[in-house]
Amino acid sequence: MAKKRASSSRKTSGRRAPAKKKSGFSLGKFTLGLIILMGLGYGALAIWEGKLVPDSLSDFELPEILDEPLNTEPAQSPQPNTKPEPEVETPKPTTSGTSAAPSQSQLEAFDLYFTAAFDFMWPKYSTNETIIERPYYTIRYSEPHEQAIWVAYKLSADSLKQKTYERKDDFREDPRVRTKSASLADYKGSGYDRGHLAPAADFSYDEFALSQSFYMSNMSPQNPSFNRGIWKKLEEQVRDWAMENDNIYVVTGPVLSDGLTTIGKNEVAIPKYYYKIVLDVQKPEIKAIAFLMKNEGSKAELSSFVVTIDSVEQLTGLDFFPSMPDDMERMLESSKSTTGWKW
Secondary structure, rough: OOOOOOOOOOOOOOOOOOOOOOOOOHHHHHHHHHHHHHHHHHHHHHHOOOOOOOOHOOOOOOOOOOOOOOOOOOOOOOEEEEOOOOOOOOOOOOOOOOOOOOHHHHHHHOOOHHHHHHOOOHHHHHOOEEEEOOOEEEEEEEOOOOOOEEEEEEEEHHHHHOOOOOOOOOOEOOOOOOOOOOOOHHHHHOOOEEEEOOOOOHHHHOOHHHHHOOOOHHHHEEEEEHHHHHHHHHHHHHHHHHHOEEEEEEEEEEEEOOOOOEEOOEEEEOOOOEEEEEEEOOOOOOOEEEEEOOOOOOOOHHHHHEOOOOHHHHHHHOOOOOOOOHHHHHHHHOOOOOOOOOO
């Protein structure tokens, strides 16, 4: 009997041969390469534009508000709650025309890239401050004084040309002030008006915007003769300027300090002065103008209240338009000329 021939195939053992290393796609290497490419892209963009973000926008630090009290007597009104008030000297409003306007050829040379920043019109602020941004205006709220330190917004001719809505005077507390804003009761019987900082008439083109202007965070105790007189006249003038210049930016607020007289349970401070700053950054005629007014009635011409933005900064401790190029900021803020503003 013939023997079976041995099979030429070998049985494989139970052990697997070690896997060979693959040299294909690596997610880690791909991600690292992508990050490097993005970094190079942003670097190239920075070189191309000179600077991705202005230094002033990345430096969020607000100087303390000057606690210099004022040397003028408070506006006449019924006696509210009082706190001791020291005396110091405050800058007096300066008449216009005493300082030369910056050269328009110099201003026109600036690249207006900074206007693209969402907060370029805001005074310099810190991330720990109470900033309330609404669709139509932004405020920085002061809890110790129960009112806004500043209100900033854009005012355009297109908006003011639209159909207007009737104001409903729906004054109400601001739910976005976590520590609670001033209330209607604080003003009741005080003898002071709930004076708008951002005026209702600037937002009457939109029913919702108009209603939002009646939050108590946008109110400040104003002497009735001031609120319904010279202050109203200035607000109307600013709207005329918006119509003439297409778009302007407005920053307004009270001059706040320690030791101010207060009203109501929440001790709402009564400012002695208010400021309003108007900026027009449209070429070819770039310009700015600032006003400082005492919280009392006046028959004086608006031009007599024109001051430099620098003087308002000294009085309030605020830094206006910090994202502007430094040279442009210095030229605009040091001038108190009324050139280019029609009265």
